[in-house]
Amino acid sequence: MKRSKIKTILIGLGRICSGLESDPFRKKPCTHMGVLQSEWGKDRFELVLGLDTKEEKCQEFQSLWKAETKQVSPDPSKSEFPKNIQLAVISTPSAFHEDWAKHCIRSGIPNLLIEKPVALTKAGAKRIHTLAKKHKTRVWINHERRYHPSYQYVKDQLIKGNLGNLKSIRASVFTSAKNPGFAFSKLGGGPLLHDGTHAVDLIHWFLGKPKLVDAKLERPKKGSVESRAVAWLQTKTGVEIFLDVSGGRDYFQFELDLHTDTHRIICSNDGFQFYLSETSKLYKGFRSLVPYEPKQFPKPETSNAFLGIYEEISQVIAGKKQTLEGTLSDNIEILDLIESIYRRKQ
Structure with missing residues (x-):
């Protein structure tokens, strides 16, 4: 039919x-x-x-x-x-x-x-x-990104507890615009609203709405939209989140760096990286994070x-x-x- x-x-x-x-x-x-x-x-x-x-x-x-x-x-x-x-x-x-x-x-x-x-x-x-x-x-x-199989995999594994208990997230959204405050001024908001919203959305999707603990804004001139926004957020379960959205970089980067009690997961436009706690080969009596590839992680060709x-x-x-x-x-x-x-x- x-x-x-x-x-x-x-x-x-x-x-x-x-x-x-x-x-x-x-x-x-x-x-x-x-x-x-x-x-x-x-x-x-x-x-x-x-x-x-x-x-x-x-x-x-x-x-x-x-x-x-x-x-x-x-x-x-x-x-x-x-x-x-x-x-x-x-x-x-x-x-x-x-x-x-x-x-x-x-x-x-x-x-x-x-x-x-x-x-x-x-x-x-x-x-x-x-x-x-x-x-x-x-x-x-x-x-x-909510519909990207790689992000969906990470969320699913966190919910199932296969990646340990989430402790902190460092979220960064950096652009190469030299004067992002001026670049966004005609759009009614700065890079936090127009670019950082993706990072805030993923944090909300992973954990629900966190509360704001503290924040700082940098502006090119008085009254303009921000060129940089830095925020410290916290969930009800005590997950600490550090958000940095800014321009003035000589590169573009979108990244969530998640730390649990047993794993580290980097979710980035440049690719995903997974680390697992194992007995350290560098320090006696310690454990270190060792890179690995999850068997069920979506293949790049299936991710859109x-x-x-x-x-x-x-x-x-x-x-x-x-x-x-x-x-x-x-x-x-x-x-x-x-x-x-x-x-x-x-």
């Missing part, structure tokens, strides 16, 4: 929508359009229309993908959508997520996938949540987070799955935690 394809629109035709697909080093697909145009995606989704406020973006997208596009007003309420759309993917700049989400919900689109952060503020996320609940709209947020989130969307729409991995309620708590860091007096 031939499956019914999910009629989809893309709103915002830039970098995460399709631009990154041209990166020769990234594992494909790595964008929304990359998924929709993959053999897997074309079997499940039908792109009806791509929308953007800029004519050049529409032309570029149309030329690259041979897809129909439409230039729309910066005011979402002035835009009309094709009939019977089942999924809207909102990949506009963050400042416009909330207005587009609310317009899609009011227009009767039953499923939304919104790029992170879902809104610039907790209050904005709550407004989307209230409206979505009223219209019974399902909303996914593209914190894609973008395919993972779209698989869940297709399963839920088809009625084969009921739950969503990352809920709006989770994202409200994530934004609440980020705002508590911003509110910390310096």
